[in-house]
Amino acid sequence: MSTSTGKTPHKRGQRKNNLDIPQRFLDRLTPTVLETTHSSTLKADKTLPETLTLDRLFYRYYSARQAAGAAERTLEDYRKHMNLFRRFLASEYNGLDNFVPNRDVIRSWISSMLTVQKLKPSTINIRLRTVKAMFNWAMSERIIKESPFENVELLKVPEEDFQVISKAHERKLFNCCELTTFTGLRDALLMSFLLDTGVRIGECMRIFVEEVDLQNRSASVRAESAKTRKARTVYFGARTQELLVIYLAWHEKNGQAPNLFLNEFGQPLDKNWATRCISFIGKKAKISGVRISPHTFRHTFATRYIKATGDPFSLRRLLGHSSMEMVNRYVNQDVADVREQYEKFMNGGNEL
Known part of the structure; x- marks a missing residue:
């Protein structure tokens, strides 16, 4: 024991794991306090699941198609047709920011393209196929359980003669x-x-x-x-x-x-x-x-x-x-x- 401090000298290289904590502080660490602290820590570490939105779903799909080497023409069609779909959602459903659309929304979009925009069935089908492909991918990735295109059929296209230049x-x-x-x-x-x-x-x-x-x-x-x-x-x-x-x-x-x-x-x-x-x-x-x-x-x-x-x-x-x-x-x-x-x-x- 050291004569100057009255404490046992700590040897070099020896691990020191003792804390000089007053007993009154240790007495406050009751089982209830310890349990509450542990529970709060678990809640803080737990991450809340991300809300699936149409934009987030499209971002994941677009990234996956890019990684798969999709042609720029194809990627451009994805962006174009999704923007057209978003435009419809913004005007009719306030954007649907917080959830993924269902089949009633898809049918409403088809009706709008037919009656309001007066598009040809072939043009409508091109847009539908692009958006439908995204939901099919989401199902294959188990991101969603059911596609909003379930039981929604493409329009019948009358066979037309090709226009040619004489x-x-x-x-x-x-x-x-x-x-x-x-x-x-x-x-x-x-x-x-x-x-x-x-x-x-x-x-x-x-x-x-x-x-x-x-x-x-x-x-x-x-x-x-x-x-x-x-x-x-x-x-x-x-x-x-x-x-x-x-x-x-x-x-x-x-x-x-x-x-x-x-x-x-x-x-x-x-x-x-x-x-x-x-x-x-x-x-x-x-x-x-x-x-x-x-x-x-x-x-x-x-x-x-x-x-x-x-x-x-x-x-x-x-x-x-x-x-x-x-x-x-x-x-x-x-x-x-x-x-x-x-x-x-x-x-x-x-x-x-």
């Missing part, structure tokens, strides 16, 4: 393009490229100059640019080739981006601008009865191809379809085509 319409469109100006040359090239290749407008805007082969008259659609995430090669004719020769000379000097189609400042065009541009040319050409749009150009290419070759399998590869379902619609020719084939049959094709 050769006369085509001449009128190209006559509106002033080839001595950059914009006129580019617009003529854009229409010619779409008519020759049948590519989707989003895919077209993402094609790079280095992916165009002038000599072989072909262009590559990268997997990350394609809607189906599968790369493919498309081909173009002599008119497109001649326009490309002149256009690429401008692109080499003025292009600020690798994309094939640029604006006058050398920056990439987007598909919305290109769609508006083609529509404007259609109005300028005073074409009526046919909707002048990039998708009509795609239908025109497919219809002309199937009439010329009769080969739906190579058409599927050129169009970039994942199945034959859509291609078969082009095979179902209109009445005039059936009559033409029948006359060929009657004029010598039916002999045994």
